[in-house]
Amino acid sequence: MALIKCSECGKSISDKAKACPKCGAPINKEFNTYALAGFILSLISMIINIVSFVALYMSAKGFDQIKITNEKGKGLAITGFIISAIYGITFIYKLLVYNNLI
Numbered sequence: 001m002a003l004i005k006c007s008e009c010g011k012s013i014s015d016k017a018k019a020c021p022k023c024g025a026p027i028n029k030e031f032n033t034y035a036l037a038g039f040i041l042s043l044i045s046m047i048i049n050i051v052s053f054v055a056l057y058m059s060a061k062g063f064d065q066i067k068i069t070n071e072k073g074k075g076l077a078i079t080g081f082i083i084s085a086i087y088g089i090t091f092i093y094k095l096l097v098y099n100n101l102i
């Protein structure tokens with residue numbers, strides 16, 4: 001059993017609880033929006049490399065939020081971060097080659 005923080009009142013509660021015992025807020029077990037968006041954008045960045053910078057930001061933000069809210073999508077955030085990092089580097093590399101800098 002792990003303790004997570006209630007997104008409403010900040011009380012430490014069990015991650016198995018369905019709702020916060022203090023304020024009654026439902027425990028969010030949905031996918032984190034940023035992690036999900038970051039992952040999808042990282043896939044798009046395979047084709048449109050420049051999108052990877054947005055994907056990188058979204059994934060990092062999603063991962064940060066999941067650490068606090070314990071939402072689903074940690075794996076997605078990490079995968080999205082790695083994919084977008086690769087294609088971000090690809091984008092910079094292509095840019096340098098295109099401009100005859102390397």
Ligand SMILES: [Zn+2]
Nearest residue numbers: 006009020023
């Ligand atoms: Zn609460």
